[in-house]
Amino acid sequence: MLVVVCVKQVPDTTQVQIDPVTNTLIREGVPFIVNPYDTHAVEQALRFKDRYGCRVVAISMGPPNAEATLRKALAQGADRAVLLSDRVFGGADTLATSKVLAAAIERLAQEDEVGVVICGKQTIDGDTAQVGPGIATRLDFAQLTLVDRVDELDLSARRIKVSRKLEGRHEHVEAPLPVLLTVVRELNRPRYPTVAMRLESADAQVEVWDNSVLGLDVNTIGLKGSPTWVSRIFSPERAKGEMLGDGAHDPEGAAQLLIDKMIEKDLLAL
Amino acid sequence: MTDAVKPPKKPRGKAQLLENKCIACGARCQSACPVDAIQMNDAGEPIIDPSRCIGCVKCVKVCPVQAIEMAFTPEELRILQELAAASGGEVVEEDPEEAALKKKLAAYRGVWVFIEQTEGEAAKVSWELLGKGKELAQARKAPLCAVVMGDNVEKLCAEAFGYGAETVYLMDAPVLRHYRTEAYQKSLCALVEKYKPEVILMGATGLGRDLAGVVATILATGLTADCTGLSVDEKGNLMQTRPAFGGNIMATIVCDKFRPQMSTVRPHVMPMPEFDPQAKGEIVREPVPIAENDVQVKVLDILMDGGGSKVDIAGAEFIISGGRGMMAKENFSMLEELAEVLGGVVGASRSAVDAGWMPPDRQVGQTGKTVRPKVYIACGISGAIQHLVGMQDSDVVIAINRDPEAPIFEVASYGIVGDLFKVIPALTQKLRTLKAARSGAK
Amino acid sequence: MQTAIFTTLLVASLLFFAWSVYRRLSLVLLGLPEERFDQPGRRLSEMFLYAFGQLRVIKKPFGLNHFVIFWSFVILAIANGEFLVNGVFPSLSLALLPEGLHRALLVAFDVVSLLTLFAIALSFVRRIVVRPPQLDSLYVKGRSPEAFAILSFIALLMLAYFGMHGAIIAQGREAAASAMPVSTVVAAWLTHAGVDLTLVESVSWWVHALVLIAFICFLPLSKHMHILTAIPNCYFGALNWPATQPRETFEKGAVYGVGSVERFTWKDLFDSFSCTECGRCQSVCPASITGKPLNPRQVVHAIKTNLLENGPALKDGRKGTLPLIGDEGEGTNTEDAIWSCTTCGACMEACPVLIEQMPKIVKMRRHLVETESKFPEELLNLFENMEQRSNPWGIAPGERAKWVSTLPVKPFVAGETEYLLYVGCAGSFDSRAKQVTVALATVLNAAGVSWGILGKDEKCCGDSLRRLGNEYLFDKMAKENVEIFRERGVAKVITLCPHCLTTLKNDYRQYGLELEVVHQSELIADLIKKGRIKLDGSEKSLGKIAYHDPCYLGRHNDIFEAPRTVVQAVTGSAPQEAERHGRNSFCCGAGGGRMWMEEFIGDRVNHTRVDELLAEKPDTVCVACPYCMTMMEDGLKDRGAGEVKVRDVVEVLAEGLLHKKG
Structure with missing residues (x-):
């Protein structure tokens, strides 16, 4: 059985800023990293591999240099890596992205059964959390988002039990295979690659599939297949810190000011 | 339609990139170009080949930041002006594609x-x-x-x-x-x-x-x-x-x-x-x-948070953290009370954990947990870098500290300089009153 | 008959000795190669200083005792040599030497033997009555039968010597009796006691002979092997204080670090046979002192035990069965022990025979990190942050130069700016350390020093990674940094942090980068000396100042005086010294990557250090390292002494400049 894990190369968002003068993104020198949530997805896939002997395939859609992200998954222990890279995939929003990823998974499924697909909860650049559900829908897989614990994977009964982390509550759910999971950070602690694995992965083969492999209608993928587009970008207004009242002499007053602020900003869940 | 008068053909111009405007959105223009006149450079910016450009304006329309415009030669500009003068104003062309779209959306x-x-x-x-x-x-x-x-x-x-x-x-x-x-x-x-x-x-x-x-x-x-x-x-x-x-x-x-x-x-x-x-x-x-x-998926059980004995500060929405300024273990009960009224949990800085005031699983910071709550209230925490890196992604940081120079105020959205042993009880009391009033109103 | 028996015994014992020594030392050859044969001149002089001069031994008062025993041993080696030769060939003896020389030797033998007896008696008293704690560790006890057996052997040898010569003199058979004052006294006693002198003579002779033979047999099996190995160990000692670790080559199929005993170098293994189990390393180790499971002496002992246990199998090309790293047990190091090291180097400073304990620990860390991916949970964050953002906290690199906002600071340009100020991660991001950076910048400007920074392009030096055994990542970062330094034409560097100092100065040299690196304290001390910074020595606002030596500034890089000079120049008086200071200073607890780890076991190192400093009742603790700064500030607050200020040495100077009259 295959466990497919979807990973994305993202810019290190803490280092992305807008040039206040030209109002454009300053991209120079911003390094690319593996989407942090995806490292937990890879770890979960590897735990399935360790426990059940599944083969782990890491896939990613992105430019040719996104290969580095897949190498990291290989260094952690993934068995195979496929980069989906083609000009026509470019400029995709979540709808068009899930189309390509789902097609790639379908293609992998021709070789061996895909039992589980794992994605990070969301990416730190887009923060949409939409690609996972998109893939599940296109593949007609059961979908379990925000998984923070995997209780049981029963391969013979073909069912999985997990805990999902929602607002103020946890839900224990059971779903049939094949299933798509999106995972949160609390799920696990990603393993640190050994040097041997790193060196191994540096030379490992990362397969590159372009659209000639997937054969998708170019109007349904990439920019052309994306219903949404960015019309404007700008810097957020950064609220500067504010000192409230004179806490040293009037603690009551300062406390009241703070409560007023919290009410104003709708921070209270009373 | 007047076929008799043959007006000069309307010049379409060539697309050109404006400097410092491209945001490298992901090659939308390249993807939109029907004649492959656009190649992307390493920075993700387009290089437009004017000899190929047919002036279809597709790239101009698709650019999210208006970084591409149509460039005209002086000769073309002259013709445009003449045309404009001849038609007595703007030439409005209704694109059949757009008309169809309008109809589709109107449904x-x-x-x-x-x-x-x-x-x-x-x-x-x-x-x-x-x-x-x-x-x-x-x-x-x-x-x-x-x-x-x-x-x-x-x-x-x-x-x-x-x-x-x-x-x-x-x-x-x-x-x-x-x-x-x-x-x-x-x-x-x-x-x-x-x-x-x-x-x-x-x-x-x-x-x-x-x-x-x-x-x-x-x-x-x-x-x-x-x-x-x-x-x-x-x-x-x-x-x-x-x-x-x-x-x-x-x-x-x-x-x-x-x-x-x-x-x-x-x-x-x-x-x-x-x-x-x-x-x-x-x-x-x-x-x-x-x-x-x-329906294949079964919900087996729903557990409301806060019911169990296990407190997960990493996933909490309200965290009230105490540091060395709490002075003693007993004083953390003050934070527990505030946490209760806010529906949050109590965290701690490394020094408070080291002092044995709070268990290690409540520690926030470099060697503890990284938290991203909606509201993080730091009480008596000076804000050493080891602590800051564990909580600075919180949506709102509220700092209460005696020392106005404490680095925690640099990352705080709201700060109160004062004696936390006076401010926090006042806060808790006022919130309780408010809560009672609100639930009474319902 | 006597000659025949003696000769047989001697030959047998020598054979046994040779076989035992071979059996042990051949195991040393199982280790990996390491270059320790260069610079024979320097090595010889080190050997004379430390082995024959016993320079380290006599640092401790009781070391004098060992000094006496050592030199007695050397001198009596002649007497014992004669004894053995004479036993086989009765016609050969020292009496064949010129009269004067012979008599001089006899005087020496007599006096030295008596001194030895006293020294041995003192040793007995020490082990039985004083019982110094460092003599004991988990697997080695100071009052072990082995220790007493050796002491008894020596005592017996001396007693037999006097018995034998006393009896001969009493019988009037010693022509040179007048050259043997002690034996003459013994002879008088014997005569007075009226014992059978020939019996005493022959019993003494046999006791002497048998003890000597037993000693020969026993020596290579015991810790007294050090009699053979310590001298060469001093010869092969590290010529440059190993403030650095050896590089590793990263290629497919390579093995990293030390996960089993044969992965150590021959010198590491030789070290283990040179250890006398004196326990000095353990008595200075901050981990041992604060109750951590690390004991440097046990690390060395474990290597020896492990090698002896696994050696035969390894020689046959099989794998050893006793794990080098694993659960508690003799011959095995626990992971907790390996992670407890602060790499402060106190153990190496203390070792009388120049054993290098700390680098062995780092080698085992390398194995854990690089091969097993097993390390304390907290370090994952550190490793990821270092790799992705080139600083330990994972702060956006773009914020590196934020401290500049209040000051005019130039970028470093080769040819235009003399020094590169390598600010380091703490100085760039830590709000407390940033104040130190600003103070340094102000002082440099006031002194008219030409300097610049790399700003956003500065990267972490990688110190913590290297000490934590993540050599792979360190290697990557070192290469990046060396590249930047070369590209920018950097030749002279000022560092704020001793960890940056040691990394740029000592570690990067392995990458072919020779920089002139100075710690800020050195530079400012020099500026004061040259009169470029003028002070009136009247600064009193900091009160009584106690100075804490950072390990990587002092012990690892020999900078002890500069910071003290600065304090002296500012305040007019030398700083207060803690009980442990200078070369023997005590770690703050943050070195070796411990800064980024929790301290779950035992007392906190910084608390122990703070207590020691507080004993001097200072108003200010002066440090010269951002890690020490954090540890001291935290420790003082934990100890309820938050009113004691902690200041970096350059802040002390800045204070002095600020308040200077006129």
């Missing part, structure tokens, strides 16, 4: 808000969205509708009317008791296909994002996640503003060729509308298009 009408509920209790964000939805609906001169799904949830319809919905589409059946993607998705898609709304808003909650992603994929339409600002332009396009790149930039996103336009919206951002208990509206009951046997 969709109305602003919908999905009312999220668990155990019959609506998520507050849904009401916030009705408030925003009203504004959008008015701008579109279209009705504001709510979608209520669940088991025995009819009572929510009245609430929805109270918050401004004119119509409520109700799907009420045991199969919808617990949220399950498959059941909800089929139900919502059936509604959308039947009634064709132009806008669907949902809360950007775990549930809302789970459902929206699926529905948008099935409907093959645009979905924008976690919006913090919404408005409509004159064409009826929803301008969806949201933070991206970890909140370092804001982006406005449109979905101009597909309907419905779907957004999930961040809770606590849109103001809560006034509740009008007198408000009435129409309830449209729809059958649920799926049976229990068709």
Whole structure:
């Protein structure tokens, strides 16, 4: 059985800023990293591999240099890596992205059964959390988002039990295979690659599939297949810190000011 | 049509890139170019080959930041001016493609808000969205509708009317008791296909994002996640503003060729509308298009947080943390009280944990846990870098410290300089009073 | 008959000795190669200083005792040599030497033997009565039968010597009796006691002979092997204080670090046979002192035990069965022990025979990190942050130069700016350390020093990674940094932090980068000396100042005087010294990557250090390292002494400049 894990190369968002003068993104020198949530997805896939002997395939859609992200998954222990890279995939929003990823998974499924697909909860650049559900829908897989614990994977009964982390509550759910999971950070602690694995992965083969492999209608993928587009970008207004009242002499007053602020900003869940 | 007079052919110009405007959006222009006149450089910016450009303007239209414009030679400009003079004003060309699109989009009408509920209790964000939805609906001169799904949830319809919905589409059946993607998705898609709304808003909650992603994929339409600002332009396009790149930039996103336009919206951002208990509206009951046997996913159990003994500070929304300034273990009970009234948990800095005042699993910081709560209240924590890196991604940081020079104030949204042993009890007391008043009002 | 028996025994014992020594030392050859044969001149002089001069031994008062025993041993080696030769060939003896020389030797033998007896008696008293705690560790006890057996052997040898010579003199058979004052006294006693002198003579002779033979047999099996190995160990000792670790080559199929005993170098293994189990390393180790499971002496002992246990199998090309790293047990190091090291180097400073304990620990860390991916949970964050953002906290690199906002600071340009100020991560991001950076910048400007920074392009030096055994990542970062330094034409560097100092100065040299690196304290001390900074020595606002030596400034890089000079120049008086200071200073607890780890076991190192400093009742603790700054500030607050200020040495100077009259 295959466990497919979807990973994305993202810019290190803490280092992305807008040039206040030209109002454009300053991209120079911003390094690319593996989407942090995806490292937990890879770890979960590897735990399935360790426990059940599944083969782990890491896939990613992105430019040719996104290969580095897949190498990291290989260094952690993934068995195979496929980069989906083609000009026509470019400029995709979540709808068009899930189309390509789902097609790639379908293609992998021709070789061996895909039992589980794992994605990070969301990416730190887009923060949409939409690609996972998109893939599940296109593949007609059961979908379990925000998984923070995997209780049981029963391969013979073909069912999985997990805990999902929602607002103020946890839900224990059971779903049939094949299933798509999106995972949160609390799920696990990603393993640190050994040097041997790193060196191994540096030379490992990362397969590159372009659209000639997937054969998708170019109007349904990439920019052309994306219903949404960015019309404007700008810097957020950064609220500067504010000192409230004179806490040293009037603690009551300062406390009241703070409560007023919290009410104003709708921070209270009373 | 006057074939007799043969006006000079209207010059189309060549596309050219304006300096310092490209945001390397991901090669939209290249992808839009029908004649492959655009190549991307390593920085992700286009290089336009003028010898290939046919002046179709597709790249200009697709550029999100107007970084491409059409360039004309002086000769072409002269012809343009002559043409303009000849036609006595602007030449308006109705693009047949655009006309067809207009027609397609016009079939969709109305602003919908999905009312999220668990155990019959609506998520507050849904009401916030009705408030925003009203504004959008008015701008579109279209009705504001709510979608209520669940088991025995009819009572929510009245609430929805109270918050401004004119119509409520109700799907009420045991199969919808617990949220399950498959059941909800089929139900919502059936509604959308039947009634064709132009806008669907949902809360950007775990549930809302789970459902929206699926529905948008099935409907093959645009979905924008976690919006913090919404408005409509004159064409009826929803301008969806949201933070991206970890909140370092804001982006406005449109979905101009597909309907419905779907957004999930961040809770606590849109103001809560006034509740009008007198408000009435129409309830449209729809059958649920799926049976229990068709749903493969089973909800085994739901555990409300805070009930168990295990406190998970990493996932908490309110964290009240104490540091060395708490002086003693006993004083943490003060923070426990504040946490209780706020519905949060108590965290600690490394020194407080080292001192044995709090257990190690409450430690926030470099060697402890990294937390991202909505509100982080740092009490008696100076804010050494080891602590800051563990909590600086919190939405709001509130610092209470005696020392006005404490580095914690550099990252705090709100700061109180003072004796925390006076400020915190005052805070707790006032919040309790407020809470009592609010629950009394309900 | 006597000759025949003796000769047989001697030959047998020598054979046994040779076989035992071979059996042990051949195991040393199982180790990996390491260059320790260069610079014979320097090595010889080190050997004379430390082995024959016993320079380290006599640092401790009781070391004098060992000094006496050592030199007695050397001198008596002649007497014992004669004894053995004479036993086989009765016609050969020292009496064949010129009269004067012979008599001089006899005087020496007699006096030295008596001194030895006293020294041995003192040793007995020490082990039985004083019982110094450092003599004991988990697997080695100071009052072990082995220790007493050796002491008894020596005592017996001396007693037999006097018995034998006393009896001979009493019988009037010693022509040179007048050259043997002690033996003459013994002879008088014997005569007075009226014992059978020939019996005493022959019993003494046999006791002497048998003890000597037993000693020969026993020596290579015991810790007294050090008699053979310590001298060469001093010869092969590290010529440059190993403030650095050896590089590793990263290629497919390579093995990293030390996960089993044969992965150590021959010198590491030789070290283990040179250890006398004196326990000095353990008595200075901050981990041992604060109750952590690390004991440097046990690390060395474990290597020896492990090698002896696994050696035979390894020689046959099989794998050893006793794990080098694993659960508690003799011959095995626990992971907790390995992670407890602060790499402060106190153990190496203390070792009388120049054993290098700390680098062995780092080698085992390398194995854990690079091969097993096993390390304390907290370090994952550190490693990821270092790799992705080139600083330990994972702060956006773009914020590196934020401290500049209040000051005019130039970028470093080769040819235009003399020095590169390598600010380091703490100085760039840590709000407290940033104040130190600003103070340094102000002082440099006041002194008219030409300097610049790399700003956003500065990267972490990688110190913590290297000490934590993540050599792979360190290697990557070192290469990046060396590249930047070369590209920018950097030749002279000022560092704020001793960890940056040691990394740029000592570690990067392995990458072919020779920089002139100075710690800020050195530079400012020099500026004061040259009169470029003028002070009036009247600064009193900091009160009584106690100075804490950072390990990587002092012990690892020999900078002891500069910071003290600065304090002296500012305040007019030398700083207060803690009990342990200078070369023997005590770590703050943050070195070796411990800064980024929790301290779950035992007392906190910084508390122990703070207590020691507080004993001097200072108003200000002066440090010269951002890690020490954090540890001292935290420790003082934990100890309820938050009113005691902690100041970096350059802040002390800045204070002095600020308040200077006129």
